[in-house]
Amino acid sequence: MLKEELIKKSPVRVLERGIxxxxxxxxxxxxxxxKGIGKTSVLxxxxxxxxxxxxxxxxxxxxxxxxxxxxxxxxxxxxVAKRKNLEDYSSVHDDLMKNRVIMNxxxxxxxTDQILKSLRAMIVDGGFDADAVIADGFDFARADxxxxxxxRAFAAEMKLEFWYSCTMTGEEPLLDKKNVPVILRPFxxxxxxxxxxxxxAEYIHFVVVKDHGRMNPSDLSIKLxxxxxxxxxx
Amino acid sequence: MAFEISKMRNIGISAHIDSGKTTLSERxxxxxxxIHAIHxxxxxxxxxxxxxxxxxxxxxxxxxxxxxxxxQWKDTTINLIDTPGHVDFTIEVERSLRVxxxxxxxxxxxxxxQSQTLTVDRQLKRYHVPRLAFINKADRTGANPFxxxxxxxxxxGLNAAFVTMPIGLEDKLEGLVDLIMMKAVYFDGEGxxxxxxxxxxxxxxxxxxxxREELLDCASMFSDELAEAYLEGAETPxxxxxxxxxxxxxxxxxxxxxxxxxxxxxxxxxxxxxxxFLPDPTEVKNIALDLDKNEAEQVVVCxxxxxTVALAFKLxxxxxxxxxxxxxxxxxxxxxxxxxxxxxxxxxxxxRLVRMHASAMxxxxxxxxxxxxxxxxxxxxxxxxxxxxxxxxxxxSMFVPEPVISLAITPSDKKSSDQMxxxxxxxxxxxxxxxxxxxxxxNETIIKGMGELHxxxxxxxxxxxxxxxxxxxxxxxxxxxxxSQRAEFNYTHKKQTGGSGQYGRVAGYMEPIDGxxxxxxxxxxxxxxxxxxxxxCDKGFKEAVKKGSLIGFPVVNIRCVINDGASHAVDxxxxxxxxxxxxxxxxxxxxAKPAILEPIMKVVAxxxxxxxxxxxxxxxxxRGLITASTEEAxxxxxxxxxxxxxMFGYSTVLRSMTQGKAEFSMEFLKYGKVPTSVSEQLRKExxxxxxxxxxx
Ligand SMILES: Nc1nc2c(ncn2[C@@H]2O[C@H](COP(=O)(O)OP(=O)(O)O)[C@@H](O)[C@H]2O)c(=O)[nH]1
Ligand SMILES: [Mg+2]
Numbered sequence: 001m002l003k004e005e006l007i008k009k010s011p012v013r014v015l016e017r018g019i020x021x022x023x024x025x026x027x028x029x030x031x032x033x034x035k036g037i038g039k040t041s042v043l044x045x046x047x048x049x050x051x052x053x054x055x056x057x058x059x060x061x062x063x064x065x066x067x068x069x070x071x072x073x074x075x076x077x078x079x080v081a082k083r084k085n086l087e088d089y090s091s092v093h094d095d096l097m098k099n100r101v102i103m104n105x106x107x108x109x110x111x112t113d114q115i116l117k118s119l120r121a122m123i124v125d126g127g128f129d130a131d132a133v134i135a136d137g138f139d140f141a142r143a144d145x146x147x148x149x150x151x152r153a154f155a156a157e158m159k160l161e162f163w164y165s166c167t168m169t170g171e172e173p174l175l176d177k178k179n180v181p182v183i184l185r186p187f188x189x190x191x192x193x194x195x196x197x198x199x200x201a202e203y204i205h206f207v208v209v210k211d212h213g214r215m216n217p218s219d220l221s222i223k224l225x226x227x228x229x230x231x232x233x234x
Numbered sequence: 235m236a237f238e239i240s241k242m243r244n245i246g247i248s249a250h251i252d253s254g255k256t257t258l259s260e261r262x263x264x265x266x267x268x269i270h271a272i273h274x275x276x277x278x279x280x281x282x283x284x285x286x287x288x289x290x291x292x293x294x295x296x297x298x299x300x301x302x303x304x305x306q307w308k309d310t311t312i313n314l315i316d317t318p319g320h321v322d323f324t325i326e327v328e329r330s331l332r333v334x335x336x337x338x339x340x341x342x343x344x345x346x347x348q349s350q351t352l353t354v355d356r357q358l359k360r361y362h363v364p365r366l367a368f369i370n371k372a373d374r375t376g377a378n379p380f381x382x383x384x385x386x387x388x389x390x391g392l393n394a395a396f397v398t399m400p401i402g403l404e405d406k407l408e409g410l411v412d413l414i415m416m417k418a419v420y421f422d423g424e425g426x427x428x429x430x431x432x433x434x435x436x437x438x439x440x441x442x443x444x445x446r447e448e449l450l451d452c453a454s455m456f457s458d459e460l461a462e463a464y465l466e467g468a469e470t471p472x473x474x475x476x477x478x479x480x481x482x483x484x485x486x487x488x489x490x491x492x493x494x495x496x497x498x499x500x501x502x503x504x505x506x507x508x509x510x511f512l513p514d515p516t517e518v519k520n521i522a523l524d525l526d527k528n529e530a531e532q533v534v535v536c537x538x539x540x541x542t543v544a545l546a547f548k549l550x551x552x553x554x555x556x557x558x559x560x561x562x563x564x565x566x567x568x569x570x571x572x573x574x575x576x577x578x579x580x581x582x583x584x585x586r587l588v589r590m591h592a593s594a595m596x597x598x599x600x601x602x603x604x605x606x607x608x609x610x611x612x613x614x615x616x617x618x619x620x621x622x623x624x625x626x627x628x629x630x631s632m633f634v635p636e637p638v639i640s641l642a643i644t645p646s647d648k649k650s651s652d653q654m655x656x657x658x659x660x661x662x663x664x665x666x667x668x669x670x671x672x673x674x675x676x677n678e679t680i681i682k683g684m685g686e687l688h689x690x691x692x693x694x695x696x697x698x699x700x701x702x703x704x705x706x707x708x709x710x711x712x713x714x715x716x717x718s719q720r721a722e723f724n725y726t727h728k729k730q731t732g733g734s735g736q737y738g739r740v741a742g743y744m745e746p747i748d749g750x751x752x753x754x755x756x757x758x759x760x761x762x763x764x765x766x767x768x769x770x771c772d773k774g775f776k777e778a779v780k781k782g783s784l785i786g787f788p789v790v791n792i793r794c795v796i797n798d799g800a801s802h803a804v805d806x807x808x809x810x811x812x813x814x815x816x817x818x819x820x821x822x823x824x825x826a827k828p829a830i831l832e833p834i835m836k837v838v839a840x841x842x843x844x845x846x847x848x849x850x851x852x853x854x855x856x857r858g859l860i861t862a863s864t865e866e867a868x869x870x871x872x873x874x875x876x877x878x879x880x881m882f883g884y885s886t887v888l889r890s891m892t893q894g895k896a897e898f899s900m901e902f903l904k905y906g907k908v909p910t911s912v913s914e915q916l917r918k919e920x921x922x923x924x925x926x927x928x929x930x
Contacts, residue, residue: 118843
């Protein structure tokens with residue numbers, strides 16, 4: 001399969017159709033679930049889809065080492081390339097990875113200001129003209145009060161799409177009546193798109209809780225394979 | 235004298251520059267009673283440490299040569315192998331890591347894990363070397379060994395726990411707590427030579443209990459006996475030590491020692507640790523390559539009765555004459571016996587055999603398996619394997635990375651010119667990644683190596699050891715050329731000028747390949763080129779790939795295939811087919827879309843977070859690709875891939891940009907295509923240079 005075809009047939013297209021054509025620059029999107037469901041995998045697939053299209057992605061990791069992040073990308077890229085029989089595999093791979101940079105932060109001791117300063121340095125000084133930021137492992141329970149409004153302003157200024165993962169922890173129930181993760185309630189205004197991964201009997205569902213201002217819970221017609229952690233059409 | 239093998243250790247000390255490697259080595263020699271005074275590394279008396287025999291080394295404070303020194307600690311014999319600390323000396327580092335069975339990783343209590351620590355640790359991991367960590371300089375202002383231990387866990391990804399902890403820190407460092415014996419240890423007397431055990435100070439009892447628990451939790455993983463005893467509170471020091479030893483040798487655990495080499499605190503406990511936790515030569519698996527079986531892997535066994543296998547890992551041309559240090563992996567090495575050098579394919583007789591102590595040399599008649607000894611007057615290169623003539627093994631692969639940088643050097647006077655060839659002859663023997671040749675066009679002597687510092691060090695050594703002054707040209711990057719698609723050729727070489735003519739026709743194609751530099755394939759069916767001229771074609775192509783037509787650099791990753799041709803009964807000859815192949819190569823080369831490749835380095839820079847933007851910008855300006863950055867509190871680390879040609883003088887730039895607070899290390903990563911604009915520039919320069927030369 002050619003790269004172009006792979007992009008066209010990607011299940012990410014289905015996801016985008018379910019959220020008015022995509023997240024769009026200047027907005028914050030959140031993928032939430034309990035621990036260990038597959039958020040990192042979903043984020044990496046969103047990132048790889050952007051990279052396939054020649055866009056640039058900053059992967060921000062708050063928990064894991066660079067080498068773990070790299071292996072997530074390698075494994076998923078290899079798996080997808082193998083399944084879809086991607087042509088010109090190794091040069092596509094090299095082109096993609098050139099457009100990805102990984103930034104690690106220790107959330108403890110590094111403030112929102114400092115994080116945004118570093119992102120700005122990467123984009124401006126480093127000449128890395130990013131289109132999207134993928135933020136994995138951020139602990140929402142420890143976010144500074146102004147974190148998300150600052151990030152949203154930054155995303156708008158720099159024309160970035162900003163995807164976060166959010167692990168739902170704390171006391172049950174983890175979701176409120178509108179299906180909003182309790183931990184995200186204080187930040188809901190700043191979040192444009194909120195998707196909850198919900199493991200059911202057959203597969204893991206993508207539940208859109210908030211879609212560009214509309215609160216109309218609906219299921220996307222995609223699923224996450226619990227074994228391969230790949231997104232597929234349902 | 236042969237040693238009991240379980241009481242033998244071959245260890246190296248690996249460290250970030252300035253963390254105290256030299257000071258520690260010297261203290262070790264002192265406590266082992268082999269030298270009698272402690273000189274400060276940069277002391278007033280200028281005597282310096284015994285391990286660093288070279289002046290240059292002392293001036294720069296980095297360790298370049300890897301000599302081995304034999305010391306005795308209690309009932310154990312330790313061969314202390316000095317490991318080069320800089321990544322530029324790839325082969326030297328690899329050699330010394332090959333002969334180690336264990337290592338002490340030295341860290342600074344203030345600086346902690348730095349980019350070079352990571353490089354050094356990566357090398358130890360690559361060679362599966364079990365290690366102890368020594369967090370030195372606990373007496374320095376700002377010392378925080380606890381933070382450094384956390385960095386060992388987090389940044390180096392090692393499973394580590396304290397086996398000693400400090401009593402007081404900075405100028406209040408009084409002694410250590412031995413967490414296995416649960417005793418306070420003080421170092422009294424001159425040079426801290428008298429060890430005094432006492433009760434743990436009351437205010438540290440809780441901390442000591444906490445760190446002991448951490449240690450026991452780790453150690454219990456490696457011993458069921460300890461795990462059970464620990465549950466019942468019946469663990470003994472012997473059980474704990476055995477468990478730690480097991481984990482350490484399996485490279486699943488790193489015992490952490492604390493101390494101050496400079497203030498004579500904790501070195502003896504570290505030496506006990508070397509004996510207790512690092513492997514003896516029989517506990518390490520070593521693999522040789524059987525040259526009779528296509529380099530098939532073959533385990534060598536630390537047994538005196540088996541045929542001898544030894545590796546020459548270091549040549550030294552010092553006060554005693556020409557010395558070759560060897561590590562014996564299998565069998566014995568006896569004075570007067572006959573050995574076979576498997577690289578040179580030559581037999582030789584073992585003459586004088588010695589063991590090097592810190593201050594003296596001891597003549598011996600034999601060395602046993604696992605031991606390190608030195609031979610006198612052996613003609614060889616470092617990296618050679620010496621075997622009993624009944625086997626044909628190599629301890630290191632014959633593969634040597636190609637140098638990535640070159641430099642023209644010109645001697646300043648007649649005397650220097652004589653000395654220069656002597657020096658170069660010696661260096662190239664010691665270090666296969668250091669090469670030299672005379673450029674036939676400019677008649678200049680060119681030296682080639684793995685990095686700017688690598689070459690600088692040899693120039694310094696020429697100056698100091700050989701009193702040879704040279705002026706140097708600009709460093710040149712070792713570019714390569716490579717084709718990007720298949721192209722056909724069908725070329726006839728014909729010459730008819732009286733006498734016998736020349737005739738040969740060669741047809742086939744060239745194509746890019748991965749993994750090999752050059753391949754020649756003969757797929758001619760039906761003998762259109764007589765068999766005797768096939769090697770001539772190969773020779774011709776080999777000649778042609780030495781110099782690509784873009785910028786005159788070697789062509790790599792290419793396969794030349796011949797599938798047709800023609801010959802003439804009288805006029806065909808070896809030379810005719812060589813010339814035909816060269817012509818065929820030239821004909822197809824342009825069509826195969828050649829490109830220029832340049833060495834790309836993996837660069838790691840780190841320093842205070844405030845300079846992150848500057849570092850990003852400096853990488854960006856150098857056509858670099860930032861691959862990752864890490865930020866923690868006020869500290870940042872930037873990883874990038876940058877073309878070598880852009881890295882000249884980077885250390886100066888980085889230093890001035892960050893007020894000397896950031897540092898970097900680099901390693902050759904791969905060859906990559908240069909961008910079009912650079913390629914055009916290089917080609918223009920090459921054309922100009924050629925025009926100038928032709929005009930001459
Ligand atoms: N305060 C203090 N200084 C030390 C200690 N060990 C070494 N040094 C100093 O640190 C500097 C570098 O030491 P050196 O042994 O040359 O380090 P190397 O580059 O790793 O060989 C010298 O000035 C030493 O005197 C220590 O334990 N405490
Ligand atoms: Mg030193």
